[in-house]
């Protein structure tokens with residue numbers, strides 16, 4: 017299964033990050049993808065190999081025993 021970053025430009029002034037696991041999206045009114053990723057991460061999103069919203073990230077990390 018190919019996983020790619022679901023970070024899309026929504027126009028000239030915005031990016032949308034979409035969760036891999038649910039339908040949640042995060043809109044960042046920033047100029048570039050790195051800024052959008054950083055902005056999402058400060059809001060609890062995990063963006064990397066997978067893209068997860070804060071709720072899915074919490075569910076995942078709470079199940080994970082280090």
Ligand SMILES: [Zn+2]
Nearest residue numbers: 035038069072
């Ligand atoms: Zn989610």
